[in-house]
Amino acid sequence: MIASIEILGLLAGGLTTASFVPQVYKTYKSKSADSLSLTMYAVFFVGIILWLIYGIYVNSIAMMVTNSITAVLSLMLIYFKLRFK
Incomplete structure (x- = not known):
């Protein structure tokens, strides 16, 4: 059974992850990433990977799931930034 605090973590992580969608x-449809900062998303991606490693270390399902999804979404934005130059 998932602890109450993990449910809170899943809700918080789910909302912050969903904010990237x-x-x-928009970037995919417009084929424009001019307004995105490559540096910001690269640093953010590294931070998310570190949070994911931390979540694995402390065995937090909320951190593992949400940071995995956020890592993919931020990596997509990095790809779009490089692709749509």
């Missing part, structure tokens, strides 16, 4: 969709 509109940006990924």
Whole structure:
């Protein structure tokens, strides 16, 4: 059974992860990433990977799931930034 604090973590992580979906969709549809900062997303991606490693270390399902998804979404934005130059 998932502890109450993990449910809170899943909710918080789910909301913050979901906030990336509109940006990924907009960038994909417009084929423009001019307004995105490559440096910001590269640093953010590294931070998310470190949070994922931390989540694995402390065995937090919320951190593992949400940071995995956020890593993919931020990597997509990095790809779009490089692709749509």
